[in-house]
Structures are given as structure tokens and as C-alpha cells.
Amino acid sequence: MGRRSVEFNASPRPTLGVEWEMVLVDRASRDLAPRAAEVMGAVEREPSATGPRVTKELLRNTLEVVTGVCGTVGEAVGDISETVSAIRRVTDPLGLELVSAGTHPFARWDEQLVTPDARYAELLERTQWWGRQMLIWGVHVHVGVSSVHKVLPILNSLLNHYPHLQALSASSPYWTGFDTGYASNRAQMFQQLPTAGLPFQFGSWGEFEDYVDDMFVTGVIDGLSDVRWDIRPSPKFGTIEVRVCDGTPTLRELRAVTALIHCLVVHLDARLEAGEELPTLPPWHVQENKWRAARYGLDAEIIVDARGRERLVTDDLDEWLDRLEPVARQLDCAGDLALVAEVPRRGASYQRQRATFEAACARGEASPLHHVVDSLVAELREP
Structure with missing residues (x-):
């Protein structure tokens, strides 16, 4: 029996798809609410030409809003905004709020209900304590790639930009009521799952196929979706899927990180087309x-x-924003990319959450983390 091949359904254009995970929060208690199935059922019954795109996730408190295949960041965010509006028509009367962040400030992982699904049950049976702790949420951005031969060179070079995306989106400083000391505790949690974390830097698609074949033969995976890398090829859709980012609490931040990812992939693709060898970092530097x-x-x-040259991530990011400006104009997302510079000025989510907590403590509030949840609720309602 020969090696298992993996067909990549190449995308003729650098199309976009976005998956935005968010959670249901009880308006009174500010705790997570396991009512996703109820909300999804009501949303699906709404009359619509295409139907809002909402999918289930591991936990019953979680909704994933998924776009169709989009041409621009504006189109993707417009698609998401329509779906979120449809969800709110259901959740508002039920006393439920929406939050997107890498973690919930005080919810307990051991109290959460799991969505009934054979795949999720198998995951938890295998991963046990670590699987049950996956009380984390993120943003996944797909960008179409025109040739299978470009996928791994672009993926390997994208790892150079991992810290920029992580730092911008970091929104998970708290875990079960404690400040972890991390900007993104989610990043540390998720990599505990088998096949999660940083991807291997393969030199060719054949090496990737060898890996996939080994994973199937040894029973590590049952399908390609079980490869949960932070950046991974998505052969079915003909995309590179960037899964680095924590859940973004605002639409503006979602626009910013989506535009940055779109521009980076297209920029690297153009350099490949020009015959360049893309820059990479040794795996230990990436880690x-x-x-x-x-x-x-x-x-x-x-x-x-x-x-081994070092630099403050924000200084390097500023330089990249200038370099990517022509690409952003080409992709009709110059305004969206410009929003990236707002994040350090306003403070990333982890910084805003800590500031809210400290202000509540200074006022003598009894439950300061409730105020952090309230701030996340308010931010998701921002235009």
C-alpha cells in the first residue's frame, strides 16, 4: 500500500474566510451559559436568503460565527456582522450576552457542559484532564493559495509573524478567577492537546503527506482536522488557516488582524512569484x-x-505596516490594516481587562472580575 496523498484544492484567488468564536454569558451572573443549541435552533429558523452561518463547538456555551468565501476584509466583516445581529435578536430577549476573548475571566472549566457529539466525546476520552480544560476561544482566518507548491513556504515564513499576531490579539490574562501573568494564557493551554501547537516546518508537500500518512497509520488522527496546528494547510478549502489569534473582543480588532493576515499571505505569495526564497526562523526561535x-x-x-537579532514587537510591527500598505491597497483593506496601529495606542485586550480589574478594585467593588466581563460585553457591542 502506497503513501496516502493529500490533494490541495488550490484557490485561483486569495479569498478570505473567517471563523470567530464567541461565548454566551448570563446577563445577571456574568458566568457562561450553556445555551448554544437553543440559540442556534432559533437563529436557524429565522427567514434569510442564505441563512446565518453559526456552528457548534466543543462546549455548549460556545458559538462559532463562520463567513462564506469572501473577496475582501470588508465583505467578511459585513458577513459576520449580519450573523451577529441575527444571534442578538435571539439572545437579547433571553437575558444572554455575547463575549469574544481568549478566556472567560472567572468561569470554571469543570462546570462546563460538553456538546453531544461523537467526535468531541472521543477527543475528551483521549485527552482527559487537558481536553476538559479547553475553556478557550480564538479566531481562525483562511486565505486562499493558488498552488500546493506555495503552501509550505508561505506557512513556514508566516511563523516569523506569529508573535505579532499573538501580541495584538492577546485577550486571555485571567483563568478561573486568577491573573495568570500571561497576556495569552490560551496560547499555552491549547498546545497541550496532541497535534496542537506550532506546525513542523516541512520542506515539501511530500514531507507533509508523509507526516499525515504516519499520523493515520499510527492512529494519532482520524482526519486532517485532527491536526490542530496554530497555522495549518486546509487542503479541502485550498487555504492556509491561521489559528494563532485569541478571540478578539471587538469588530475593529477582528478587522485589523484579518487584514494583517490577508496582507501577509498575499505579500509572501508575491515574493515567491518573483522567485525569492522566503525568510524563515529556526524552530527554536519560533517557539x-x-x-x-x-x-x-x-x-x-x-x-x-x-x-538572533531582537526587537520590540511593536517596533517591528510598525515597519511591517508600512511595508504592507501597497498590498493592503491592492486588497481593498488599507483602512482595515491601519486599525492594527490602534491596538497598541488603545491597549490590547489583556491590558484593558487588567486596567478594568484594577479600577474596580480601587473602587472597592466586591466582584471586580464581573466588571471585566461587563467591559467585554460592551466592547463586542461596539461598531
Whole structure:
């Protein structure tokens, strides 16, 4: 029996798809509410030309809003906004609020109900304590790639930009009521699952196929979706899927990180087309950058080249925003990309959450983390 092949359904254009995970919160208690099936059922009954795109996730408190295949960031965010409006028509009368962040500030993982599904049951049976702790949420961005031969070079080079995306989106400083000291505790949690975390840097599609074949033969995976890398090929859709980002609490931040990812993939694709060899970092530098961004967020000093040169992540990001401006104009997302610079000025979500907590403590509030939840609820209602 020969090696298992993996067909990549190449995308002729760099199309976009976005998956935005959010959770249901009880308006009175501010705790998570396991009512996703009820909400999804009501949303699906709403009359609509295409139907809102909402899918289930591992936990009954979670909704995933999924776009169709989009051409621009504006189209993707417009698609998502329509779906969120449809969800709110259901949740508002039920006393439920929506939040998107990497973690909930005080919810307990051991009290959450799991969505009935054979795949989820198998995951939890295998992963046990770590699987039950996956009380985390993120944003996944797909970008179409025109050739299977470009996928891994682009993916490997995208790892250079991992810390920028992690730092910008970091929104999970709290875990079961405690400040973890991390900007993104989600990044550290998710990599505990088998096949999750950083991808291997394969040199060819054939090497990736060898890996997939080994994983099937040894029973590690039952399907490609079980490869849960932070950045992974998505052969079915003909995309690279970037899963680095924590849940973004605002639509503006969602627009910003989506535009940055779109521009980076298209920029790297163009350099390949021009015959360049894309820059990469040794795996140990990539791993260190992931940890630094998860720990320190926008204050991280990151490794920017294979020689070990270091730089503040925000300084490097500013330079990349200038470099990507022509690509953003080409992709009709210059305004969206410009929103990236707002995040350090306003403060990333982990910084805003801590500031809200400290202000509530200074006022002598009895439950300061409730105020953090209230701030996340309010931010998701921002235009």
C-alpha cells in the first residue's frame, strides 16, 4: 500500500474566510451559559436568503460565527456582522450576552457542559484532564493559495509573524478567577492537546503527506482536522488557516488582524512569484517567540531573524505596516490594516481587562472580575 496523498484544492484567488468564536454569558451572573443549541435552533429558523452561518463547538456555551468565501476584509466583516445581529435578536430577549476573548475571566472549566457529539466525546476520552480544560476561544482566518507548491513556504515564513499576531490579539490574562501573568494564557493551554501547537516546518508537500500518512497509520488522527496546528494547510478549502489569534473582543480588532493576515499571505505569495526564497526562523526561535508573545504581549522582545537579532514587537510591527500598505491597497483593506496601529495606542485586550480589574478594585467593588466581563460585553457591542 502506497503513501496516502493529500490533494490541495488550490484557490485561483486569495479569498478570505473567517471563523470567530464567541461565548454566551448570563446577563445577571456574568458566568457562561450553556445555551448554544437553543440559540442556534432559533437563529436557524429565522427567514434569510442564505441563512446565518453559526456552528457548534466543543462546549455548549460556545458559538462559532463562520463567513462564506469572501473577496475582501470588508465583505467578511459585513458577513459576520449580519450573523451577529441575527444571534442578538435571539439572545437579547433571553437575558444572554455575547463575549469574544481568549478566556472567560472567572468561569470554571469543570462546570462546563460538553456538546453531544461523537467526535468531541472521543477527543475528551483521549485527552482527559487537558481536553476538559479547553475553556478557550480564538479566531481562525483562511486565505486562499493558488498552488500546493506555495503552501509550505508561505506557512513556514508566516511563523516569523506569529508573535505579532499573538501580541495584538492577546485577550486571555485571567483563568478561573486568577491573573495568570500571561497576556495569552490560551496560547499555552491549547498546545497541550496532541497535534496542537506550532506546525513542523516541512520542506515539501511530500514531507507533509508523509507526516499525515504516519499520523493515520499510527492512529494519532482520524482526519486532517485532527491536526490542530496554530497555522495549518486546509487542503479541502485550498487555504492556509491561521489559528494563532485569541478571540478578539471587538469588530475593529477582528478587522485589523484579518487584514494583517490577508496582507501577509498575499505579500509572501508575491515574493515567491518573483522567485525569492522566503525568510524563515529556526524552530527554536519560533517557539521562543510564541512564548514571549504569550507572556509579555505587546511588550515582548522578539527574535526577528535567523541570526538572533531582537526587537520590540511593536517596533517591528510598525515597519511591517508600512511595508504592507501597497498590498493592503491592492486588497481593498488599507483602512482595515491601519486599525492594527490602534491596538497598541488603545491597549490590547489583556491590558484593558487588567486596567478594568484594577479600577474596580480601587473602587472597592466586591466582584471586580464581573466588571471585566461587563467591559467585554460592551466592547463586542461596539461598531
